[in-house]
Structures are given as structure tokens and as C-alpha cells.
Amino acid sequence: MSKHHITTTINGDEVDFLCETSQTLLDVLRDELHLTGTKEGCATGDCGACSVSLDGVLVCSCLVLGVETGGKKIETIEGMADGDELHPLQRKFVEHVALQCGICTPGLLVAARSLLAKNPDPTEEEVRFGLAGNLCRCTGYQNIVNAVLDAAAEMRGA
Amino acid sequence: MRYEAPTSVEAATELLAGGKPEARVLAGGTDILVQMHMDAIAPELLVDIKNISEMRQIESLDDGYRFGAAVTGVELMDHANFCRTWPGVMDGVKLIGSLQVRGRATVAGNVCNASPAADSVPALIAAGAIATIAGPNGRRDIPVEDIGTGPGKTSLENGEILVSFFLAKARPSSGGAYQRFTPRTEMDIAIVGVGIDLTLGDDGVCTHARVALGAVAEKALLVEEAAATLIGTKVDEQALDNLAAAASAACRPIDDKRGTKEYRIEVAGVLARRVAAIALSRAKSAREK
Ligand SMILES: Cc1cc2nc3c(=O)[nH]c(=O)nc-3n(C[C@H](O)[C@H](O)[C@H](O)COP(=O)(O)OP(=O)(O)OC[C@H]3O[C@@H](n4cnc5c(N)ncnc54)[C@H](O)[C@@H]3O)c2cc1C
Ligand code: FES
Ligand code: FES
Numbered sequence: 001m002s003k004h005h006i007t008t009t010i011n012g013d014e015v016d017f018l019c020e021t022s023q024t025l026l027d028v029l030r031d032e033l034h035l036t037g038t039k040e041g042c043a044t045g046d047c048g049a050c051s052v053s054l055d056g057v058l059v060c061s062c063l064v065l066g067v068e069t070g071g072k073k074i075e076t077i078e079g080m081a082d083g084d085e086l087h088p089l090q091r092k093f094v095e096h097v098a099l100q101c102g103i104c105t106p107g108l109l110v111a112a113r114s115l116l117a118k119n120p121d122p123t124e125e126e127v128r129f130g131l132a133g134n135l136c137r138c139t140g141y142q143n144i145v146n147a148v149l150d151a152a153a154e155m156r157g158a
Numbered sequence: 159m160r161y162e163a164p165t166s167v168e169a170a171t172e173l174l175a176g177g178k179p180e181a182r183v184l185a186g187g188t189d190i191l192v193q194m195h196m197d198a199i200a201p202e203l204l205v206d207i208k209n210i211s212e213m214r215q216i217e218s219l220d221d222g223y224r225f226g227a228a229v230t231g232v233e234l235m236d237h238a239n240f241c242r243t244w245p246g247v248m249d250g251v252k253l254i255g256s257l258q259v260r261g262r263a264t265v266a267g268n269v270c271n272a273s274p275a276a277d278s279v280p281a282l283i284a285a286g287a288i289a290t291i292a293g294p295n296g297r298r299d300i301p302v303e304d305i306g307t308g309p310g311k312t313s314l315e316n317g318e319i320l321v322s323f324f325l326a327k328a329r330p331s332s333g334g335a336y337q338r339f340t341p342r343t344e345m346d347i348a349i350v351g352v353g354i355d356l357t358l359g360d361d362g363v364c365t366h367a368r369v370a371l372g373a374v375a376e377k378a379l380l381v382e383e384a385a386a387t388l389i390g391t392k393v394d395e396q397a398l399d400n401l402a403a404a405a406s407a408a409c410r411p412i413d414d415k416r417g418t419k420e421y422r423i424e425v426a427g428v429l430a431r432r433v434a435a436i437a438l439s440r441a442k443s444a445r446e447k
Binding site for chain 2: 020111
């Protein structure tokens with residue numbers, strides 16, 4: 001069966017790939033494009049480890065097919081740091097020790113960036129609701145919430 | 159597996175009516191992709207409806223709202239006026255999965271997936287939502303309660319597709335609400351869901367009500383006997399007791415790991431009281447505006 005030829009923009013660069021109909025965006029990112037920062041925790045939409053932004057909307061890349069992404073803009077964890085310069089959210093995750101094994105971290109960072117783009121000054125409750133689709137089995141969430149609130153304050157220049 | 163993304167409703171129905179037994183509409187994919195991953199389904203053709211512009215619109219019309227079958231949960235949540243007008247429907251939509259899931263999931267997919275526990279369905283039924291269905295023989299309008307027939311089953315015929323939902327202009331002094339009961343607070347499946355819409359007259363007496371129950375039968379139920387306990391009352395304690403009894407009486411649930419039959423029947427009554435109280439307070443505040 002012939003593969004689909006898809007053209008997208010990933011982290012600002014135009015990217016072409018070939019995929020089968022059944023391959024998810026997560027499969028394409030990891031297996032075809034070797035962008036392995038996006039993680040697979042469940043492949044069924046439950047854990048959020050595969051979170052990316054698709055035309056500015058936070059989605060689980062395991063619930064999107066590669067063929068659905070033609071002409072779309074995708075942002076992944078690989079586009080977050082500016083060269084060696086970490087994004088404030090990344091820096092605060094390190095400072096607050098908001099990770100242990102790290103499997104959930106890329107998804108949480110992408111979700112947190114999406115949250116702060118919509119709401120630069122969230123309450124703790126808003127952060128918890130905003131990140132409810134991202135499961136972490138290690139940290140207990142408190143340090144993650146602290147890191148996001150701290151990064152938000154820094155990004156506001158507060 | 160073939161993938162097609164037609165740009166018109168007619169092209170979509172033609173593809174679906176092509177006689178392939180395993181052809182599926184692909185909306186947000188949040189049910190389909192999981193079912194494919196679990197090997198529960200193996201479609202030969204996916205017909206993606208997200209490039210059909212008619213199905214992507216949220217339109218405010220003189221006589222109500224119409225929103226397309228490919229509109230996502232997040233798009234509805236970002237539509238401030240729709241949210242203000244239909245808070246009960248939005249109670250249901252906001253419960254569908256996580257933010258990530260709602261970034262893709264559609265209300266039409268929630269309805270057509272036909273889970274008896276689908277959260278937007280009782281809310282839509284209570285609001286009196288009408289679905290426009292297109293197929294090889296043209297278009298027809300049916301109330302949402304006539305779509306689901308059992309777990310995973312709908313009344314849609316071969317080649318038919320849900321195009322959009324219509325919500326008639328809300329009556330003055332009306333309010334709606336939906337709540338579900340789940341073992342966990344988030345990301346869980348309802349063991350009971352209750353949607354209620356009610357309208358108050360000038361004297362505060364309820365003139366119109368619709369009560370819908372989810373997860374307590376093979377499909378979401380519109381329970382007229384429960385609505386009748388509210389109409390003609392001020393939705394006082396006595397009316398709420400009668401409502402709870404009527405809601406419990408309408409249940410014909412299953413036992414499963416989330417809850418026993420007895421539990422679901424009991425909870426349906428308790429939840430109906432709570433939801434009616436929220437709908438009442440929304441109707442009152444609509445009247446003050
Ligand atoms: C992690 C997770 C959590 C979830 N939590 C909830 C929850 O709390 N509550 C809840 O109710 N649901 C939940 N869901 C289920 C799912 O997200 C919803 O049912 C969603 O609304 C489905 O919409 P969709 O657009 O993704 O549908 P799809 O997956 O695209 O389609 C679902 C079904 O409907 C059919 N279909 C879709 N659109 C049409 C149409 N226009 N005409 C005819 N047939 C059509 C498809 O062929 C398919 O059979 C959850 C899912 C996930 C992955
Ligand atoms: S891998 Fe996509 S949500 Fe878990
Ligand atoms: S750090 Fe291990 S799952 Fe979050």
C-alpha cells in the first residue's frame with residue numbers, strides 16, 4: 001500500500017514525511033522523524049506524555065493520525081529551548097526539581113507552555129486544572145505546580 | 159486502510175455509502191484511535207470530516223445556535239457567548255477527557271460513539287438539541303435522544319452522517335445543568351449522569367422541564383415522568399423528592415466494576431436533586447438579567 005506524503009511545519013521548519021494511514025503523529029515524530037522528546041506513556045489519550053501543540057491547540061499526539069497533519073503547524077518539546085538557552089519553564093522545572101524519571105516532563109512542559117500562552121497569570125488551581133491531562137507517577141505534582149507558577153511570574157516580569 | 163478528507167457533506171456521504179462495511183467517520187478520533195489501538199475496530203476507510211467547512215462553524219442565528227459536527231470541545235469552550243447561553247451543555251462538554259482530549263473531541267463524536275455514559279448526551283437531550291443528519295437520501299432532523307440505540311449503536315443508516323446540532327433560542331428565565339457521578343473526580347467514566355433544563359414563569363413556577371439520565375440504561379434516557387414532577391411546582395423540597403424518586407424509577411442499569419445496580423439507582427435520585435438545584439439557580443439568575 002502506498003504511503004501518504006505529508007508536508008507540515010514542525011518547530012518552525014518545513015518538514016516532509018511519508019506515513020501509513022494507521023501511524024499516529026506520535027509514531028511519526030518518534031519513528032520517522034526521530035524527534036524522541038515526545039514520549040509514549042499509554043497511546044490511548046490518558047497520560048499526556050505525548051502532548052504537542054497542533055495549530056496552537058494542545059493535543060495528545062497519540063490521538064492524531066500523521067495523515068491529518070498536512071499543512072499544520074506542530075510544536076514539540078524540541079522547539080522549546082533556544083539553542084542552549086532553556087525556556088523559563090524548563091529552567092524552573094530544574095530549579096524546583098519538578099521531575100524524577102522524566103517521562104512525563106516533555107508533555108508537562110508543552111502543556112504548561114500552552115496554559116501560560118492562554119493565561120499568563122494562573123492561580124494554583126488553574127495550573128492544576130490546566131495540567132490535569134498530564135499524569136506523573138513520580139513527583140506528586142507539587143514541585144511541578146510550583147515550577148509553573150514561578151516560571152509564569154518570571155515570564156510576566158513580576 | 160484508506161484515508162479520505164472530503165470537503166463537502168455530499169462527498170462524505172457518497173464515500174460512506176460506497177458499500178464498504180468497515181467505513182468510519184473520523185471526527186476528533188479520540189474514540190476511534192483508541193479503539194483501533196485496542197484492536198476493537200479495524201476500519202478499511204476513514205472519512206475525515208474536519209475539512210468540511212459547514213461542519214466547522216458555530217453560528218448564532220435569530221432562532222438559536224447551530225454548531226457543526228467537527229467543532230471541538232475547546233472551540234465551544236472558547237466561544238464565550240455560546241458558553242453563557244448553554245451552560246448546561248457546556249457542563250457536559252467540559253467533562254469530556256482532558257484539555258488535550260477536548261482539543262480534538264467533538265460533541266457529534268460523543269453522540270455517535272454511543273457510549274451510554276457519554277457526558278454531553280444527557281446535557282444535549284435536556285437542552286432539546288436537534289441533530290441534522292445527511293445521507294444518500296438527503297437531510298433529516300432528529301432529536302438527540304433518537305440517535306443512540308445501545309452501546310456503540312446508533313439509528314443512523316448506512317451512509318448517513320451527523321452534520322450539525324441546532325439549539326433553539328433559550329426561553330427567558332430558563333437554566334440547564336449537567337453533572338455526573340464518578341469514583342474519581344477527573345478522567346473517569348460516569349456511573350450516573352443527569353442533565354436537566356427548566357424554565358420558570360413570572361411567578362417562579364416551573365413551566366417547562368426536560369430531564370435526561372446517562373449511564374443507567376443501554377442509552378441516555380429522556381425521562382418525561384421526572385420532568386413532570388417539576389412542572390407546575392416551584393421546584394421546592396417536595397418536588398425534588400418526587401424528582402429523585404422518578405429518576406431512580408427510570409433507571410435500568412447494569413452492575414459493573416464502577417457501581418452496582420442498586421448504587422446507580424440510588425445515586426441517580428441524589429444527583430437529579432443536585433442538578434435540578436443548579437438548573438433552578440441558573441434559571442433564577444437568567445430571570446434577573
Ligand atoms: C483519555 C480519554 C478520556 C475521555 N473521557 C471522556 C469523558 O470523561 N466523557 C465522555 O463522554 N467521553 C470521554 N472520552 C471519549 C471521547 O473523547 C468522546 O466520546 C469524544 O466526544 C468523541 O469525539 P471524537 O470527535 O473524538 O470522535 P471520533 O473518535 O472521531 O468518533 C467517535 C465515533 O463516532 C462516529 N462519528 C464521529 N463523528 C460523526 C458524525 N459527524 N456522523 C456520524 N458518525 C460520527 C465515528 O465514526 C466513531 O464511531 C474520553 C476519551 C479519552 C481518550
Ligand atoms: S501516550 Fe498519548 S496520552 Fe499517553
Ligand atoms: S517524573 Fe516520572 S512520571 Fe513524572
